[in-house]
Amino acid sequence: MQDDDKDQPFMQKVLDNHFLLLFIGLAVPTLTYIVWGVMELVSLPIANP
Amino acid sequence: MNANTDFRICPESGLKIHRPAEALIKANAVLAVVFLLVGGVLGLLVGLTRWPEVHLLPADAFYKVLTGHGINVLIFWIIFFEVAVLHFASAVLLNSRMATPKLGWASTGLMLVGALLNNYAVLVKGNSSVMMTSYVPLPADTLFYVGLILFAVGALIHCFIFLGTLVIARGERTYEGSLPLVSFGALVACIIAIFTIASGAVILIPTLAWNLGLISHVDPGVYRLIWWAFGHSSQQINVATHVSIWYLTAALLFGAKPLSEKVSRFAFFLYIAVLQIASAHHLLVDPGLSAEWKIFNTSYAMYLAVMASMVHGLTVPGSIEAAQRAHGLNSGFFEWLRKAPWGNPVFSAMFLSLVGFGVLGGITGVVMGTEQINLVIHNTMYVPGHFHGTVVVGTTLAFMGITYWLVPVLFRRDLILKGVARWQPYVFAAGMSGVALFLMGAGTLGVPRRHWDILFSSAGAGNGYEFSAAALTLMSLNGLSAVLAALGGAMYIGVVVGSILFGRKLAENEKVGTLMVRAAPPAEKYHNIGMGTITIPGTMVLVGVFFVAFALYYFINWKFLAETWGLS
Ligand code: HEM
Ligand SMILES: [Cu+2]
Numbered sequence: 001m002q003d004d005d006k007d008q009p010f011m012q013k014v015l016d017n018h019f020l021l022l023f024i025g026l027a028v029p030t031l032t033y034i035v036w037g038v039m040e041l042v043s044l045p046i047a048n049p
Numbered sequence: 050m051n052a053n054t055d056f057r058i059c060p061e062s063g064l065k066i067h068r069p070a071e072a073l074i075k076a077n078a079v080l081a082v083v084f085l086l087v088g089g090v091l092g093l094l095v096g097l098t099r100w101p102e103v104h105l106l107p108a109d110a111f112y113k114v115l116t117g118h119g120i121n122v123l124i125f126w127i128i129f130f131e132v133a134v135l136h137f138a139s140a141v142l143l144n145s146r147m148a149t150p151k152l153g154w155a156s157t158g159l160m161l162v163g164a165l166l167n168n169y170a171v172l173v174k175g176n177s178s179v180m181m182t183s184y185v186p187l188p189a190d191t192l193f194y195v196g197l198i199l200f201a202v203g204a205l206i207h208c209f210i211f212l213g214t215l216v217i218a219r220g221e222r223t224y225e226g227s228l229p230l231v232s233f234g235a236l237v238a239c240i241i242a243i244f245t246i247a248s249g250a251v252i253l254i255p256t257l258a259w260n261l262g263l264i265s266h267v268d269p270g271v272y273r274l275i276w277w278a279f280g281h282s283s284q285q286i287n288v289a290t291h292v293s294i295w296y297l298t299a300a301l302l303f304g305a306k307p308l309s310e311k312v313s314r315f316a317f318f319l320y321i322a323v324l325q326i327a328s329a330h331h332l333l334v335d336p337g338l339s340a341e342w343k344i345f346n347t348s349y350a351m352y353l354a355v356m357a358s359m360v361h362g363l364t365v366p367g368s369i370e371a372a373q374r375a376h377g378l379n380s381g382f383f384e385w386l387r388k389a390p391w392g393n394p395v396f397s398a399m400f401l402s403l404v405g406f407g408v409l410g411g412i413t414g415v416v417m418g419t420e421q422i423n424l425v426i427h428n429t430m431y432v433p434g435h436f437h438g439t440v441v442v443g444t445t446l447a448f449m450g451i452t453y454w455l456v457p458v459l460f461r462r463d464l465i466l467k468g469v470a471r472w473q474p475y476v477f478a479a480g481m482s483g484v485a486l487f488l489m490g491a492g493t494l495g496v497p498r499r500h501w502d503i504l505f506s507s508a509g510a511g512n513g514y515e516f517s518a519a520a521l522t523l524m525s526l527n528g529l530s531a532v533l534a535a536l537g538g539a540m541y542i543g544v545v546v547g548s549i550l551f552g553r554k555l556a557e558n559e560k561v562g563t564l565m566v567r568a569a570p571p572a573e574k575y576h577n578i579g580m581g582t583i584t585i586p587g588t589m590v591l592v593g594v595f596f597v598a599f600a601l602y603y604f605i606n607w608k609f610l611a612e613t614w615g616l617s
Contacts, residue, residue: 021237041268042271
């Protein structure tokens with residue numbers, strides 16, 4: 001992470017920020033796959049036989 | 050600690066190798082091969098049982114062996130090897146010291162204990178034939194879950210050690226500028242691995258609690274959802290890892306440099322952002338999840354990840370073509386490819402892995418991941434057919450190829466049985482491509498997966514089920530291919546284990562003799578390569594053929610779907 005290189009392109013900065021990448025890699029699937037999916041499953045009505 | 054004695058210089062590659070890291074890499078690679086042996090033998094038994102004329106094992110043994118096969122190859126072989134690759138791509142490729150090697154040994158120890166406990170539950174106690182997916186409420190032995198959890202914790206610690214090594218390398222400035230591409234690919238694998246393993250823990254720990262009677266139940270729908278965040282994402286660790294190995298092999302053997310670092314890096318970034326959500330393709334026919342959720346997570350977003358794989362599939366052979374042309378093999382469309390080192394298993398395994406992964410695994414994966422046409426093949430043999438294309442012809446073969454490079458470099462042994470090694474990738478690829486293709490064919494004709502008695506012959510006269518002769522023939526051809534694949538696997542294990550134990554020891558500064566590392570062609574040689582303005586015409590032709598096949602196959606499956614309900 002070259003903080004001194006102010007004139008680097010934005011995407012380059014993102015790709016060089018490894019912990020930001022880690023955050024993206026955890027946040028995206030957690031939200032769109034797990035959280036959204038679990039919300040749908042728990043909102044199913046329970047059968048009353 | 051004396052910094053100088055902790056390192057040695059590799060005479061082949063000039064890499065500065067941190068000895069404690071090297072020892073740990075070797076240990077993980079050896080463990081990987083041991084579990085491949087176990088899982089491979091079980092795979093052969095599975096293949097022989099599903100061969101209609103042979104039908105080797107009785108039903109209970111079959112399900113036991115199938116459970117052991119899935120877990121040993123898919124989880125233990127692959128992940129032990131990936132741990133080795135992670136530390137290689139960080140400490141070794143960055144010429145850095147590794148963060149906390151001692152903790153690394155402890156983690157590998159945890160993984161080993163976990164793998165042994167799990168195998169003990171499945172194969173010895175025999176009360177855990179729940180398949181690798183262990184869907185609740187199927188009950189397995191407590192040790193089954195404990196084993197998997199210990200293995201996962203060990204692997205997770207390895208991921209953090211890898212990140213620690215990156216921090217050290219950056220802090221000690223062992224590399225300039227951005228992380229080199231291969232190490233970046235390993236970082237991507239590590240990030241996906243952290244999500245994967247965390248998901249595994251999130252679902253297996255409550256399942257263990259349920260198994261111990263601490264909680265009353267685990268919801269099967271939620272289990273499937275979160276288990277596949279683990280089960281599928283782990284395949285994406287594999288993809289990121291074997292793509293990194295492709296780049297590494299291209300750089301080592303050809304001195305190739307990526308056509309565009311920026312594009313390759315961006316493609317890797319797409320893996321981080323959108324690859325893992327494709328886990329939803331395993332739940333396309335699950336009730337309770339909306340079509341929006343299914344389609345968003347499989348199609349729209351996942352296509353970006355597919356595109357990323359196609360970028361790698363273009364740029365890896367493209368960079369090899371450009372380098373070969375710059376080395377002087379510039380005539381016609383394919384001189385660069387014809388004169389590639391086909392007798393060197395490091396190369397042939399890598400190239401077969403690339404083609405096999407793209408054609409057998411990639412095309413079929415997109416077909417299966419489409420909600421509508423998934424219905425045609427769901428839970429049939431098509432599914433194992435597909436993933437033997439991805440995780441075996443793709444990942445496993447790539448790992449095999451790089452092992453032939455690592456044995457002399459890390460173990461400092463010359464390969465034994467070089468003739469066997471030369472043929473091994475071809476035998477294995479031929480056998481496994483057969484397994485993949487014939488299983489897919491049988492699946493298209495409706496043969497179910499994970500099924501010991503598809504004819505229901507044990508259900509008594511009149512209750513049987515007829516399959517077409519074609520379907521049964523395809524299953525027999527699969528049996529033959531399974532034998533060939535097992536032979537290819539045995540050749541690999543024979544050469545690798547034999548070389549590590551009995552290969553000629555290489556002297557401190559001795560080189561192997563065969564080409565291991567080729568210098569990059571000078572930049573000016575890259576001018577005037579190719580045909581007219583196209584620098585990589587050969588790769589363009591290959592990519593064109595690939596796209597036509599892809600499109601045709603995709604639409605053929607829609608036609609199958611239409612015929613299923615006689616709509617047309
Ligand atoms: C000698 C080599 C191999 C042979 C002959 C073989 C054969 C088979 C066959 C026929 C099946 C389907 C069984 C069924 O559904 O009834 C299967 C399942 C499977 N194979 Fe393999 N395989 C081999 C190697 C591998 C390798 C190297 C991997 C992974 C790296 C792998 C991963 C799997 C997985 C994950 C399953 C699914 C298990 C389940 O349904 O729970 N196989 N194998
Ligand atoms: Cu998947």
